[in-house]
Amino acid sequence: MYIIPVLKGYFNEFIDGEVDHLDYEKRFPQDEEGKEGGPNARVWKVYLNEAGQFDVNMIKTMRDTADVVLVFGVLFSAIVTAFVTLSANALQLGHSQVTNRLLMELIALQRVAITSGSIDQVDPSPLSADSPPNSTTNITDYWINGLWFTSLALALSAALVALLVRQWVQAYEAPSLHGTAKARAEVRGFRYYGIEKWHVPLIVGLLPTLLHLSLFLFFAGLVVFLFTL
Numbered sequence: 001m002y003i004i005p006v007l008k009g010y011f012n013e014f015i016d017g018e019v020d021h022l023d024y025e026k027r028f029p030q031d032e033e034g035k036e037g038g039p040n041a042r043v044w045k046v047y048l049n050e051a052g053q054f055d056v057n058m059i060k061t062m063r064d065t066a067d068v069v070l071v072f073g074v075l076f077s078a079i080v081t082a083f084v085t086l087s088a089n090a091l092q093l094g095h096s097q098v099t100n101r102l103l104m105e106l107i108a109l110q111r112v113a114i115t116s117g118s119i120d121q122v123d124p125s126p127l128s129a130d131s132p133p134n135s136t137t138n139i140t141d142y143w144i145n146g147l148w149f150t151s152l153a154l155a156l157s158a159a160l161v162a163l164l165v166r167q168w169v170q171a172y173e174a175p176s177l178h179g180t181a182k183a184r185a186e187v188r189g190f191r192y193y194g195i196e197k198w199h200v201p202l203i204v205g206l207l208p209t210l211l212h213l214s215l216f217l218f219f220a221g222l223v224v225f226l227f228t229l
Contacts, residue, residue: 039180047185051192059169062204066165069207073159076211080152080218087148087225090141140228147221154214158207165204168195 172195176187195201 039182041181044181044185048181048188051185051188055173055188055192058201059173062165062169062200065204065207066162066169069158069211070162070166073155073162073211076214076218077152077155077159080148080155080214083218083222083225084145084148084152087141087144087221090138091145138228140224144221144225144228147217147224151214151217151221154210154217158210158214161203161210162207165200165207168198168200 172191176184179187
């Protein structure tokens with residue numbers, strides 16, 4: 001003989017290891033006449049048992065998906081951040097390019113002075129310390145940073161939503177062992193209604209898609225970055 005708790009949170013009935021847990025006529029006593037809808041009627045206990053088994057599978061799926069997305073999203077965000085830190089410098093004024101252009105202009109002026117030529121022969125450098133920040137930025141730099149920043153935003157969003165899902169699941173399976181079977185059934189129904197109202201199963205199903213899109217954008221930016229080398 002052994003006993004197994006069906007679902008921690010909604011009811012405290014147990015399954016006898018030698019009795020079919022779906023044979024509710026044996027598991028739960030028959031209601032007295034006129035009390036079939038009472039606070040502790042068989043119908044509420046059967047509902048709690050069936051709902052409990054459904055919730056166990058639903059919660060396990062949500063928790064496993066959220067855990068994978070949360071871990072992968074955080075690690076992937078750290079990787080993308082390293083690339084973004086590198087590529088974001090291209091959106092600022094390249095001081096090394098400004099210095100090179102000014103040095104080339106200075107050398108050209110010295111050559112003109114040595115040959116007694118005209119200073120007008122030397123084209124002024126298009127870059128200086130007062131040049132706009134995007135003076136040294138190419139169109140590919142905008143593409144790379146746009147793709148990688150979007151990828152980072154999606155990965156962080158997926159991790160944040162996964163964290164919220166974990167909190168929703170924790171609140172959903174919070175113990176509710178007090179009260180009659182009918183009261184516990186109402187609590188379970190209220191919680192499940194909230195899950196459905198906020199489309200939590202749909203949100204959980206979209207989390208992997210969000211990460212896939214983030215990966216695709218990152219690799220697209222990586223391809224553009226490699227072509228610029």
